[in-house]
Amino acid sequence: MRLSRDKNSFKISVGPVHPALKEPIQLNCLIAGEKIKSVDFELSQAHRGIEWIATRRNPIQILYLAERICGICNICHTISFCTAVEKIAGIEVPARAQYVRTMGAELERIHSHLLWAGVAAHELGFDSAMHYTWKAREKVLDVIELLSGNRITKGIPTIGGVRRDFEEKNHAKIIEAVEYYRSVFGKLKAIFLDDPVIKSRTKDIGVLTKKDALTLCAVGPTARASGIARDVRQDEPYAAYPDFGLKAITPDQLTGEIKGDVFDRIVVRLLEVAQSADILEFCVKNMPGGKIVYEEKPIKLLAQLKGVHGEATGRLEAPRGEVFHYVKLVGEESPYSWKVKPPTYSNLLPWIPMLEGEQVADIPIIAASIDPCMSCCNRAVVAENNENVLNHDMLHRLSVEKTENIRGQLA
Amino acid sequence: MGISNLNRSLWVFHVNTGSCNGCDIEIVAALMPRYDIERFGMKLVGSPRHADVLLVTGPVTMDMSAKLKRVYEQTPDPKVVIAVGNCGATGGVFYESYCLDGPIDNIIPVDVYVRGCPPRPEAIINGVVKAWAKLEKKEAGK
Numbered sequence: 144m145r146l147s148r149d150k151n152s153f154k155i156s157v158g159p160v161h162p163a164l165k166e167p168i169q170l171n172c173l174i175a176g177e178k179i180k181s182v183d184f185e186l187s188q189a190h191r192g193i194e195w196i197a198t199r200r201n202p203i204q205i206l207y208l209a210e211r212i213c214g215i216c217n218i219c220h221t222i223s224f225c226t227a228v229e230k231i232a233g234i235e236v237p238a239r240a241q242y243v244r245t246m247g248a249e250l251e252r253i254h255s256h257l258l259w260a261g262v263a264a265h266e267l268g269f270d271s272a273m274h275y276t277w278k279a280r281e282k283v284l285d286v287i288e289l290l291s292g293n294r295i296t297k298g299i300p301t302i303g304g305v306r307r308d309f310e311e312k313n314h315a316k317i318i319e320a321v322e323y324y325r326s327v328f329g330k331l332k333a334i335f336l337d338d339p340v341i342k343s344r345t346k347d348i349g350v351l352t353k354k355d356a357l358t359l360c361a362v363g364p365t366a367r368a369s370g371i372a373r374d375v376r377q378d379e380p381y382a383a384y385p386d387f388g389l390k391a392i393t394p395d396q397l398t399g400e401i402k403g404d405v406f407d408r409i410v411v412r413l414l415e416v417a418q419s420a421d422i423l424e425f426c427v428k429n430m431p432g433g434k435i436v437y438e439e440k441p442i443k444l445l446a447q448l449k450g451v452h453g454e455a456t457g458r459l460e461a462p463r464g465e466v467f468h469y470v471k472l473v474g475e476e477s478p479y480s481w482k483v484k485p486p487t488y489s490n491l492l493p494w495i496p497m498l499e500g501e502q503v504a505d506i507p508i509i510a511a512s513i514d515p516c517m518s519c520c521n522r523a524v525v526a527e528n529n530e531n532v533l534n535h536d537m538l539h540r541l542s543v544e545k546t547e548n549i550r551g552q553l554a
Numbered sequence: 555m556g557i558s559n560l561n562r563s564l565w566v567f568h569v570n571t572g573s574c575n576g577c578d579i580e581i582v583a584a585l586m587p588r589y590d591i592e593r594f595g596m597k598l599v600g601s602p603r604h605a606d607v608l609l610v611t612g613p614v615t616m617d618m619s620a621k622l623k624r625v626y627e628q629t630p631d632p633k634v635v636i637a638v639g640n641c642g643a644t645g646g647v648f649y650e651s652y653c654l655d656g657p658i659d660n661i662i663p664v665d666v667y668v669r670g671c672p673p674r675p676e677a678i679i680n681g682v683v684k685a686w687a688k689l690e691k692k693e694a695g696k
């Protein structure tokens with residue numbers, strides 16, 4: 144898609160290296176005055192060829208690769224990959240491991256949503272609110288560090304279970320964090336939902352209608368803020384969610400109306416933090432005993448996986464929406480194919496109806512409102528064989544050729 | 555390490571060259587109240603032309619390598635480059651990928667490597683302290 148310019152419009156490019164963007168992506172906006180007329184974006188800056196690398200590694204090694212698709216929602220990618228492989232091999236995951244996975248995912252959701260709230264506050268110019276939310280976020284990082292040994296990447300799930308138990312002696316710390324988040328929830332709500340300036344910057348800004356959200360296949364909090372009560376944890380419960388009986392969160396549960404604007408996306412994410420705290424408490428109280436992994440010895444597990452053929456999918460609800468993994472094993476050491484469909488992939492197109500008609504100054508908060516994650520999203524590079532597009536190297540080569548030609552003519 | 559006579563605070567520009575976000579959120583965490591390196595006057599700035607320090611994360615994808623070079627050239631001398639994270643230093647888990655130009659020292663000279671996947675904010679602060687000492691030496695030799 145190329146933006147077509149006319150006399151009254153002007154094209155501005157935001158990115159790929161830009162202070163408002165934490166990750167490389169290029170947004171091209173066609174503007175007339177302060178109004179955005181149309182939007183286009185260019186991806187592939189963060190493409191690292193992960194799916195191809197996976198075809199040269201064994202499933203246990205891929206766990207660590209899957210974890211590094213995205214640093215923020217890392218456990219979701221690993222669980223998704225494990226689920227797909229477990230389906231192919233017919234491995235049953237012990238109940239305790241399912242609870243550990245659920246708790247890992249919910250701890251991650253709290254950290255991701257608070258991180259997002261801070262970034263959103265920063266984009267609006269409320270740096271004190273950003274500092275407050277990031278300070279609150281350190282609590283969950285401490286718990287994650289206590290349970291897994293690292294603040295960000297966890298290395299918890301493995302095929303057929305989890306590598307490390309969330310032992311009973313640590314449960315008090317989890318409950319302490321749950322209580323802490325319940326106590327700061329009121330203040331977060333006051334900062335983000337009752338402040339008149341934040342309200343006026345986010346209400347009726349970046350509206351995504353329910354129809355657009357359905358047409359463009361939005362997922363996660365972006366879709367739920369537009370009134371689509373869709374959540375993988377509710378629709379196809381996995382791990383410990385069937386026991387909890389989760390209900391998808393829509394903004395009308397708090398505000399009584401659904402507009403699909405940036406404000407509604409803040410509401411959904413804040414309510415999900417409270418919901419995650421409830422799930423964590425439920426898991427701690429109802430955690431079953433027993434084994435945590437189907438096969439403790441990775442060598443034996445790999446030998447078993449080497450003998451299986453088939454294909455399967457794994458899907459789950461990451462903080463940003465539905466993560467979908469497809470794996471095909473053909474009886475070799477490495478998988479034949481591995482495909483990842485992260486939530487941001489579905490949530491990028493809704494950017495276009497959200498941004499069109501808004502002001503240039505609203506680009507940062509609207510772009511941030513879907514919680515974009517480029518490292519998740521960049522699964523492919525498009526090598527466009529278009530002679531009209533000249534990159535720096537090609538231009539330089541052309542210039543050198545011309546100099547050489549002229550030199551030849553003058554000699 | 556003598557940190558004494560640099561007559562300004564360090565301003566930092568952050569370039570993400572295809573990282574997984576793990577290092578990037580730890581860099582931001584280092585600026586936030588728990589670790590708070592802003593108390594030393596360090597802050598993230600919006601343009602490489604204002605920066606003394608380049609914090610580079612990620613294994614440098616082909617798409618980003620020319621842009622990284624441009625950012626480096628836009629940063630005024632004397633400057634120091636800190637490579638944050640394993641993939642910036644060696645390629646990390648992505649080392650064999652077909653679309654990497656990195657690690658970072660293939661594209662631009664690196665002064666300090668902060669290892670870890672992702673490194674803790676304390677490690678990043680330690681890296682900045684080392685970079686500060688290097689910058690002082692460069693400033694003295696100017």
